[in-house]
Amino acid sequence: MNNLKNLRGTVDLLPDQLIKWQNVEKIVLEQLSRSSIKEIRTPILEMTELFIRGIGEETDVVSKEMYTFLDRGERSCTLRPEGTASVARALIQNGISSNPHQKLWYMGPMFRYERPQAGRQRQFHQLGVEFIGYQSVRSEVEIIALAWDILGKLGIKELNLEINTLGDLNDRLNFQKSFLKWLNINKDSLDSDSQNRINKNPLRILDSKNIQTKKVLENAPRLFNFLSDKSHKRYSDLKNQLEVLQIPYVENFNLVRGLDYYTHTAFEITCGALGSQATVCGGGRYDDLIKQMGGPNTPAIGFAIGLERLILLAGKELEVPRNTDIYIINQGLIAESLAIDLARKLRNYDLIVELDLSGASFSKQFKKANKLRSKSIIIIGDDEAAKKEFTIRLFDKESFDNKEEVISLENDIKLEKWLSINLSFK
């Protein structure tokens, strides 16, 4: 059995860990539904072509991180490395023009072939939100605020919001012209990674982490200075509105982000507690993507939150499970079936009811109930079965002074009264 293991960069989530996941998901989904955002589910597997065209051939994600293979029909397939391209594809395919304004969310696994690290896996999970068909600055502010609030609802502290603007396609082309000129003059002062990017993806050089390159870049032309008046206005409107909402931000002119489809606003939320993989949320506007992919001209903006990173940040209080309300101790053939019937009835009261299936001694079953920290127990054995009744007892760990009552199996009124007094059942 030793040779059968999970693949590198994948993990098993066991029941104890899933308590936290489920709690986090619950809070997140509540917040999304309050904002009237609808769920969309797209396939995990897509044509490779989708990501090459959507994300950009020269991006790191596409050029070296995709899980790509040929299926039995010789089609090139890829496990999705992110969600936006799939959502765009699904909308185009299903007739976006009949419904051009949509607020959508999705949640699920993504795949990138990278070296695993804390907060980074090969199969990881993202929550994504996309506002489709919205051009306004307020849609950007709304979406940033949403990301900010989701993280806030989970009690995550010390978050940093970084923003930047990339301008529109024209702004970028103008900038790129003079940036390329500058890059070629200063080529020798750049690190080798950046030199390689000159002809492939010059914008990415902007957020190089190389100290030497960073220093040289200080004298490079600024994208900001190539923005049209309109783009400038967008950006200052964005900042003003964030200030009204009292969401603190830091401008980072080098924030470019790794996917080609971004225009205008790009943002990232980081948390120092995550260590080197600090980004918990990244997003931005992508006004040209849907058109580029063959759909109608449709502006859009979105973000993605990394769920593994979110779980790392979320507080310990979300790890607490809901305890069993009633543990049913039972023994004997007749008692057994009465106990099953009783369990079904109690579950209709929306109580967590666990039926002991072991047939072990009463003593064992009591110990099990105690270990589970069950709030109460029901005892039903041969004696009770014969009289068509059961014993119900509060099962307080602290005191042994437990209230116990014998109730007839038919007496639902008495049962409900007991439940409402002792388990605050309504």
Place this chain on the structure above:
RNA sequence: GCGGGCGUCGCCAAGUGGUUAAGGCAGCGGCUUGUGGCGCCGCUAUUCGGGGGUUCGAAUCCCCUCGCUCGCCCCA
């Protein structure tokens, strides 16, 4: 893809060449098959991530490999 650290039972670990691989937690069984918190007793690694080598003898030394981890790169 490149550097640094690590790898002994489900978890936390002692052991650094000499033959029975400590201990704690958890688990299981019993004292106590009709009654729970405590206690006591017992069981649970032919084996030290895997493979090969050195040696009379290896968890301990050497080589390879896999995995984890921290950084770089990049991102969620």
